[in-house]
Amino acid sequence: MNELALTESKVMREEYINRDNVLDRVKALILLPDNMNVTVEMVANYYEVDKKTLEKVVERHNDEFVSDGLKTLKGSELKDFKGYLQNVGNLSDDIKFAPSLTLIPRRAILRIGMLLRDSEIAKQVRTYLLNVENNTTVEIKFQSLIENSNIKLQQLNNQNIELLNQANWINDQNKSLHIEVNCLKTDLCEMKSVLEDMKNNYIFKMYENPSYKYNDLIHRFGYKLNILQENFQFNKFNKEFQNWIGLVFPDNLPNVKQYILNNFGIDEVEKFVNGILTGRIVRSNKGNWVDLNGYTQNDIEFERIKREFNNQCAYCSRNNVSIIPEHIIPKHKEKSTDIIYNIIPACIDCNRDKFDRNMKEWFKEQSFYSDIKLDKIKNHYEKYYVDLKNYK
Numbered sequence: 001m002n003e004l005a006l007t008e009s010k011v012m013r014e015e016y017i018n019r020d021n022v023l024d025r026v027k028a029l030i031l032l033p034d035n036m037n038v039t040v041e042m043v044a045n046y047y048e049v050d051k052k053t054l055e056k057v058v059e060r061h062n063d064e065f066v067s068d069g070l071k072t073l074k075g076s077e078l079k080d081f082k083g084y085l086q087n088v089g090n091l092s093d094d095i096k097f098a099p100s101l102t103l104i105p106r107r108a109i110l111r112i113g114m115l116l117r118d119s120e121i122a123k124q125v126r127t128y129l130l131n132v133e134n135n136t137t138v139e140i141k142f143q144s145l146i147e148n149s150n151i152k153l154q155q156l157n158n159q160n161i162e163l164l165n166q167a168n169w170i171n172d173q174n175k176s177l178h179i180e181v182n183c184l185k186t187d188l189c190e191m192k193s194v195l196e197d198m199k200n201n202y203i204f205k206m207y208e209n210p211s212y213k214y215n216d217l218i219h220r221f222g223y224k225l226n227i228l229q230e231n232f233q234f235n236k237f238n239k240e241f242q243n244w245i246g247l248v249f250p251d252n253l254p255n256v257k258q259y260i261l262n263n264f265g266i267d268e269v270e271k272f273v274n275g276i277l278t279g280r281i282v283r284s285n286k287g288n289w290v291d292l293n294g295y296t297q298n299d300i301e302f303e304r305i306k307r308e309f310n311n312q313c314a315y316c317s318r319n320n321v322s323i324i325p326e327h328i329i330p331k332h333k334e335k336s337t338d339i340i341y342n343i344i345p346a347c348i349d350c351n352r353d354k355f356d357r358n359m360k361e362w363f364k365e366q367s368f369y370s371d372i373k374l375d376k377i378k379n380h381y382e383k384y385y386v387d388l389k390n391y392k
């Protein structure tokens with residue numbers, strides 16, 4: 001910054017006016033014995049200018065100097081001051097006979113330095129003032145930088161502590177997780193060994209292997225029918241399963257069990273045995289197996305009946321047409337049922353034509369009627385008839 005800025009700006013002068021210690025740094029400043037003021041001559045000596053130049057400056061900026069405390073002593077005030085100087089042994093002749101005395105305090109001396117254009121000393125004062133200010137600014141900035149850094153450092157330190165705490169917490173969690181993982185591993189090992197044991201267990205082998213499962217089902221079937229000896233259980237089952245399926249196995253099979261598993265599967269065996277165990281599949285009055293829930297509950301019974309009727313319509317004997325289940329006692333009539341004794345295979349035409357009429361009456365009106373066919377239907381009815389009173 002140009003030092004002449006101070007000469008031109010009152011605002012800047014006010015800003016710097018308290019820094020009068022600059023005066024002593026630029027040049028030794030001699031004060032009056034009161035240690036506060038100097039005379040016009042003394043200021044002229046300090047700035048190495050003549051008195052008139054000085055007086056012009058003071059006159060031009062009088063209001064500023066008055067505010068600095070510059071004042072001119074006269075009368076009794078002057079007389080008192082002269083007395084004071086006399087007492088301290090420092091009353092020079094030029095003061096002793098002066099009619100008035102202008103006292104200039106340090107602030108005003110500094111202001112003169114700010115205003116004097118042609119004084120080398122004044123120029124040094126201004127330059128010094130601005131440099132000090134700059135230095136101060138830098139110093140203050142540096143100081144605040146350090147303070148900020150310290151604050152940042154403290155914050156970082158706090159964050160560091162916080163992070164350390166978190167790290168410790170995570171570490172703890174990690175440890176307990178590690179322990180849990182180990183526990184789980186141990187559990188898993190135990191489970192594996194239990195599973196191995198289970199695999200070797202008879203029951204598990206049974207359900208894993210259809211052959212074991214088959215044997216188990218046959219035993220349960222046997223116990224249900226009160227047959228305790230194993231050989232008899234298998235023989236009885238072979239016989240009853242053929243009855244249920246409606247087929248006769250070939251003679252001299254080397255392995256009947258394998259034949260059943262291959263041709264019907266373990267699932268059909270299981271459905272049949274479970275049906276008997278739960279009381280859903282029962283014997284008809286003539287000893288044939290019947291599903292009390294009706295032919296629609298299994299895939300066996302209607303197929304069996306169709307075979308019994310040579311895949312022909314039980315009425316008209318046609319076999320080159322679609323064959324559907326026909327209710328002997330028509331649906332919606334009392335005593336009508338889905339149990340297989342009431343079901344015979346018929347073509348759609350006969351089924352529709354008979355509709356809800358009495359079977360025997362309707363059949364006897366048909367051109368294809370025969371006593372043999374009617375007997376066959378009667379035989380079917382009796383073969384599978386179940387007295388439901390026994391199962392209520």
Ligand SMILES: [Zn+2]
Pocket residue numbers: 313314315316317318346347348349350351
């Ligand atoms: Zn028909």
